Amino acid sequence: MGKETSHKINKSRAIRRLVIWYKRNSAVTSIVDTAASSAATASNVAGNVVSGAGSVVSTASNVAGNVAGNVVSSAESVVNTASSVVSNASTIAKNTLQPLVFDPLKRLQNNDNTLDKVEESQSKRIWIAVDGMGGDYAPGPILEGCLEAISRFPINIKFVGKIEKVKDAAEKIGLAELLENEIHNNRLELIDSGEPIGMNEEATAVRKRKNASINVAMDLVRNNKAEAVYSAGNSGAMMASAIFRIGRLKGIERPAIGALFPTRDQTRPVLVLDVGANTDCKPSYLHQFALLGNIYSKDVLQVKKPRIGLLNIGEEECKGNDLSLKTFELLSSEKSFDFGGNCEGRDVLSGSFDVVVCDGFTGNILLKFLESVGGVLLDILRSELPRGRRGKVGSAFLKSNLLRIKKRLDHAEHGGALLLGVNGVCVIGHGSSKSLSVVSALRLAHSAVNHDVMDNLNQLQKLQVLNS
Numbered sequence: 001m002g003k004e005t006s007h008k009i010n011k012s013r014a015i016r017r018l019v020i021w022y023k024r025n026s027a028v029t030s031i032v033d034t035a036a037s038s039a040a041t042a043s044n045v046a047g048n049v050v051s052g053a054g055s056v057v058s059t060a061s062n063v064a065g066n067v068a069g070n071v072v073s074s075a076e077s078v079v080n081t082a083s084s085v086v087s088n089a090s091t092i093a094k095n096t097l098q099p100l101v102f103d104p105l106k107r108l109q110n111n112d113n114t115l116d117k118v119e120e121s122q123s124k125r126i127w128i129a130v131d132g133m134g135g136d137y138a139p140g141p142i143l144e145g146c147l148e149a150i151s152r153f154p155i156n157i158k159f160v161g162k163i164e165k166v167k168d169a170a171e172k173i174g175l176a177e178l179l180e181n182e183i184h185n186n187r188l189e190l191i192d193s194g195e196p197i198g199m200n201e202e203a204t205a206v207r208k209r210k211n212a213s214i215n216v217a218m219d220l221v222r223n224n225k226a227e228a229v230y231s232a233g234n235s236g237a238m239m240a241s242a243i244f245r246i247g248r249l250k251g252i253e254r255p256a257i258g259a260l261f262p263t264r265d266q267t268r269p270v271l272v273l274d275v276g277a278n279t280d281c282k283p284s285y286l287h288q289f290a291l292l293g294n295i296y297s298k299d300v301l302q303v304k305k306p307r308i309g310l311l312n313i314g315e316e317e318c319k320g321n322d323l324s325l326k327t328f329e330l331l332s333s334e335k336s337f338d339f340g341g342n343c344e345g346r347d348v349l350s351g352s353f354d355v356v357v358c359d360g361f362t363g364n365i366l367l368k369f370l371e372s373v374g375g376v377l378l379d380i381l382r383s384e385l386p387r388g389r390r391g392k393v394g395s396a397f398l399k400s401n402l403l404r405i406k407k408r409l410d411h412a413e414h415g416g417a418l419l420l421g422v423n424g425v426c427v428i429g430h431g432s433s434k435s436l437s438v439v440s441a442l443r444l445a446h447s448a449v450n451h452d453v454m455d456n457l458n459q460l461q462k463l464q465v466l467n468s
Helices: 002-024 026-049 053-073 075-101 113-122 140-152 163-172 176-184 213-222 235-245 283-299 322-333 360-384 388-409 435-450 453-462
Strands: 126-131 155-161 188-192 228-231 256-261 270-273 307-311 338-343 355-357 416-420 425-429
Touching (some): 126 213, 140 163, 140 176, 155 163, 155 435, 213 235, 235 416, 283 322, 307 322, 307 360, 425 435
Parallel strands (some): 307 338
Antiparallel strands (some): 256 416
16 A cells, blocks of 8 residues: 555656646747647648548557556656657658748749649740859859759759859859759850949949949840849849849839748738838838839739738827828828738738838838847747756757748748839849858749739839829
8 A cells, every 4th residue: 555655656746847847948838839739730731631641640549648648657758758759740740841831932932842843834944144243152152052943943044253253163062064064955054244243332333344243134134135133242233233224114213122021821921112222212112112012912922912001100090200101191092902001010020911111221120130030039949948858858849840930030041032113023132142042032033024023013104193
């Protein structure tokens, strides 16, 4: 009788320790619950694909029962078994849902490889001009991304840069043979140019240096030798070159840079513009940004009726500065899109709006802030995990989830942003872009061309407001 009492006491102590540990780490357990929920969702998705889902669920139920039995006998066994189960579930979920979770342009990219192949079979290969010398790490990673994109999408590349530097970079990263093969297959062409416009140079430098790589790339679009242009270099220089070389759309006073921000709904990002092209704006500029964003959201993001929001300090129409008040009046009277009113800062990532307009000064601050959130959040969560054995267990539960959170909040993962309002498809890449970002940006350029976004943007000139 004494042994049974002692055994029950040991069981109670083990269970009590588990309860105390989870209470002390409530933040961790909350995220683990979310991860478990995600794993359950993944199981349901897999169940629809795999015909034997019923037996799998039944077996899983038996396993769960065994695990529950082991809880009573050994707390340590519970932790080890749970860790193994979650690890296996995480692997299954990753393999099943990776195209949905890790692809920053998932809506743009039609979510899976099967649809990619269908799109490729239904569309011709298009030529994209790439400023191979623009960016912090050019030309190596830019070239690597281009070669990868050529193999994945129906695109050809006109790679603009100093040819000797490009070939030396290809040799260093082991891509010289692949480069030559793509040139031989007429899927990549090297176009010689001068030095790029430096990141610290004034945008007006494009008027003096006609052979700068961005000017040469832009001329290819102007002369109809390419259907889109991409650069990870000086964004101000790219905008100036686009205005001088291919011109603005009729009726658009200032082009805007539109960036995709993540929202709660992974399949529905929000387009924010302007994020840096125009620091000082007039109400008419923001009105035009809304018109541009509405078409982009419809054509490229495939949103049937985009909801437009004006970034402001309050929801009420009487809030804000003079620019916000006058812009609100213009957007409220516009009949060609759905204006949803003012959008506060906390609503930008909520999914309540499909397009958010603001001046470039505010938008750029918002963009740079978002770029830091992923890394900071990851550091905070790491610091909150307990040290020692318990920290290792917590890290095992959360590692894949934390990485996904960081990727969802990292704007650089989106690859690039469209320069809207100029007479051609122009994609601006992040200055620190490497091969993965280049691939995403080129896919964005291809999608914009493939959805005839320029045809619809040109229809804007028919609006009375742009002709007044």
